[in-house]
Amino acid sequence: MIKITRDHVIYAFSRWDKPAAFAEPGQCVEFETYDCYQGMVLKEGSTFRDFDRRFGNPATGPLYIKGAMPGDTLKIEIWKLEVGPVGILDIGGSSGALKEAFAGKEPVIRRLSVKSGRIDYDGIDVPAKPMIGVIGVAPSGEPVGTLIPMNHGGNMDCTRIEEGATLYLPVSVEGALLSVGDFHAIMGEGEVANCGVEIEGRAVLKVDVLPQTGISWPVLENERQWITIAYGSSLDEAAQRAVEQMFYFLCRKMGLSETDAGMLLDMAGDLMICQIVNPQKTVRMEVPKWLVYAMQERNAS
Numbered sequence: 001m002i003k004i005t006r007d008h009v010i011y012a013f014s015r016w017d018k019p020a021a022f023a024e025p026g027q028c029v030e031f032e033t034y035d036c037y038q039g040m041v042l043k044e045g046s047t048f049r050d051f052d053r054r055f056g057n058p059a060t061g062p063l064y065i066k067g068a069m070p071g072d073t074l075k076i077e078i079w080k081l082e083v084g085p086v087g088i089l090d091i092g093g094s095s096g097a098l099k100e101a102f103a104g105k106e107p108v109i110r111r112l113s114v115k116s117g118r119i120d121y122d123g124i125d126v127p128a129k130p131m132i133g134v135i136g137v138a139p140s141g142e143p144v145g146t147l148i149p150m151n152h153g154g155n156m157d158c159t160r161i162e163e164g165a166t167l168y169l170p171v172s173v174e175g176a177l178l179s180v181g182d183f184h185a186i187m188g189e190g191e192v193a194n195c196g197v198e199i200e201g202r203a204v205l206k207v208d209v210l211p212q213t214g215i216s217w218p219v220l221e222n223e224r225q226w227i228t229i230a231y232g233s234s235l236d237e238a239a240q241r242a243v244e245q246m247f248y249f250l251c252r253k254m255g256l257s258e259t260d261a262g263m264l265l266d267m268a269g270d271l272m273i274c275q276i277v278n279p280q281k282t283v284r285m286e287v288p289k290w291l292v293y294a295m296q297e298r299n300a301s
């Protein structure tokens with residue numbers, strides 16, 4: 001299997017980056033990642049003074065997928081997602097909804113042991129729910145920093161990007177240039193205060209190219225749901241986009257009528273906040289597959 005070690009990191013998704021590796025469509029690739037602080041505060045006793053912000057939120061890559069062309073869709077199946085032995089939780093006045101509450105206080109860092117799917121928070125056993133915070137491809141224009149989520153993916157911080165899920169991203173440049181990082185051992189919906197349990201890890205991703213599918217934003221699929229993930233400078237803007245994108249997905253890709261698609265969203269669409277802590281917010285719209293298929297079948301009969 002192709003492996004990209006974490007010696008190959010990016011801090012912006014850029015069409016000008018030299019690929020770290022090349023894959024054929026249908027191949028599995030292993031990505032080894034740093035935590036979002038690039039390991040700089042892992043050592044007991046280290047503080048944010050030991051963290052050089054220029055190296056924040058590294059993503060491993062990019063992977064060049066042969067044959068991927070602008071207008072295509074990159075299909076990424078998350079076959080395996082493993083996290084490291086120690087996760088970082090920190091709280092302080094620098095970002096998030098509790099900025100005011102922690103203003104002027106020294107940030108607190110906790111290093112939590114993560115073993116066999118359990119997180120040890122000060123003697124309390126918390127079941128881990130590993131997820132990928134940053135996953136994206138290169139945009140066609142200017143480079144986009146790894147802190148920012150947009151239509152190329154990036155820092156989406158969506159808890160549904162987990163083992164077993166399949167992510168679809170629009171390809172904007174030849175080879176797509178896929179990079180991955182910022183894993184969390186667990187993260188609350190909204191990532192409200194500052195972070196998830198930030199952790200290094202490894203992911204095995206199967207990459208495939210779907211020619212000219214015309215999807216221009218991220219779509220996610222798991223066993224039960226179709227999900228659109230949208231960004232915006234406000235939650236309102238992101239929410240509006242997430243709903244519209246799901247509506248168009250249901251009409252154009254799933255073949256539902258506008259009325260059925262709208263009513264499906266009213267009956268069973270769940271609008272969920274991914275995160276409110278990044279420079280752009282992300283919101284997702286989830287719909288149950290069974291209802292989409294039931295509407296398709298009824299229309300076919």
Ligand code: CA
Nearest residue numbers: 133155157182
């Ligand atoms: Ca993140």
Ligand code: CA
Nearest residue numbers: 036133182196
């Ligand atoms: Ca993170």
